[in-house]
Amino acid sequence: MSNQLLLWVGFNIFVIGMLALDLGVFHRKAHEVRIREALLWSAFWIILSLLFNVGVYFWRGSVVALEFLTGYLLEKSLSVDNIFVFLMIFTYFRVPYLHQHKVLFWGILGALIMRALFILIGVTLIQKFHWVIYIMGGFLIVTGIKMATQRDDEIHPERNPVLRLFRRIMPVTENYEGGRFFVRRRGALYATPLFVVVLVVETTDVIFAVDSIPAILAITLDPFIVYTSNVFAILGLRALYFALAGIMRLFHYLPYGLSLILVFVGIKMLLVDIYKIPIGIALGTVATILIVSVLASMIWPPKEEEASPTSADPSETTTGPNPPAPADR
Secondary structure, three states: OOHHHHHHHHHHHHHHHHHHHHHHHHOOOOOOOOHHHHHHHHHHHHHHHHHHHHHHHHHHOHHHHHHHHHHHHHHHHHOHHHHHHHHHHHHHHOOOHHHHHHHHHHHHHHHHHHHHHHHHHHHHHHHHOOOHHHHHHHHHHHHHHHHHHOOOOOOOHHHOHHHHHHHHHOOEOOOOOOOOOEEEEOOEEEEOHHHHHHHHHHHHHHHHHHHHHHHHHOOOOOHHHHHHHHHHHHHOHHHHHHHHHHHHHHOOOHHHHHHHHHHHHHHHHHOOOOOOOOHHHHHHHHHHHHHHHHHHHHHOOOOOOOOOOOOOOHHHOOOOOOOOOOOOO
């Protein structure tokens, strides 16, 4: 077995071990994740990511370490949009707050697998067909412009093709059944609304990955660095959701900052054969845009009606039936 393969296997065993520790030990019993706990977990994942970054520095040198850090920061910033979408999904389906962590755990686990496939496909395409990088660059610029000019706070899970197909294949119970994904009714297997939400979260993340994976490929084509920076950013997403979901609307300039980051990264890809923007400048640009957008949101807060969505606090989504079609009881 080659050293490169050992590295991949070892890292994935480490990730699986951390996820097992998270769900099997620290979150074995369903409980409401409070802000303090969420902040501590966020700090833990960030520190773990930075320690890994230090390891990359001593293993591969400063340039690759900067590539990892830039990729991590880029993915972390773009995943902020996921938090608001998760909040809207949980509100739409009235997911009990007690079980939201479980949904995010399994949803993000599936997202890690899909992103690994996306990264493999993206790197392979660019290495074999260099012109693909120009398509990705143009796509990111268009996406960034759309993000800034066509913001839409409404989500429509009922239009999700995967969800509609699933409902045709398997019946869904009318109400939540605790933290269970499947139950038996009259000898037949039924999915619960909680499993439906996991499907929606996973398919939604695939849509976000279409933006974020090309963006990070503008930083480096090293599949291991792209993958590990993505994984570390996604692993901390659950804790970040519980820490920030209730105040996301206050950072009303952040979406514009994210759109500017996408445009910048798209331009970087288009200029790759003319001028290669140094990784240090790329990192500084991404960090500066994020800081400025957050500070601008604090200096010029949103109007009261803009900062008060129907259900801004995730703890409010505690009970209630779910939109999926009812099943015979």
